[in-house]
Amino acid sequence: MSRVIDGHMHVLPFVNGQRDEMSLHGIGYGKVLLGARGRWRPGTRRGAKRLMPPSFEHSAVTPAVALEYLDWAGVDAAVLMQAPMYGAHNEYLAGVVSRHPDRFRAFGLVDPRIGDRAHADLEYVAAELGFPGIKLEPPDTPFFLDDCAYMPFWRRVSDLGLILAVDLGWNRHD
Secondary structure, three states: OOOOEEEEEOOEOOOEEEEOOEEEEEEEOOEEEEOEOOEOOOOOOOOEEEOOOOOOOOOOEOHHHHHHHHHHHOOOEEEEOOOOOOOOOHHHHHHHHHHOOOOEEEEEEOOHHHOHHHHHHHHHHHHHOOOOEEEEOOOOOOOOOOOHHHHHHHHHHHHOOOEEEEOOOOOOOO
16 A cells, blocks of 8 residues: 655744744744844844744644644655754654654754754764754755865765755745
């Protein structure tokens, strides 16, 4: 019997990330507050933008909601992906996977631009959290995939046997 797998689903406790070097913070009902030059300006709704439907009251996607969507669509399981715009939630997703191992797998979020720390993060998501792969999103963490400076990172990804998912796009004008 074949299974239906969703290869890219998000579950997250809150939004606290970055997009195009600008911070994003969930402010409720699917909206985020865009910061200026990487800094959030507390006390202002200026820069608020819809990221999710209004039904996402806490600008979050709970495992329960994700499971309901899977069941509704007749999908057996999903691969939980992360995005820099939502923030890194490696440990949170590891907990979700441990509670629902028959329904979810997760990919880690690692920033390759942070040098040796990125290598330690790769080891952590592979060995400690048991993730089969990582997801990179160059539009949100700008870097050139073919820059020679990242060769040690790519070697470590390969040595660990990690699957690499690369999200190359989103509309820069949305």
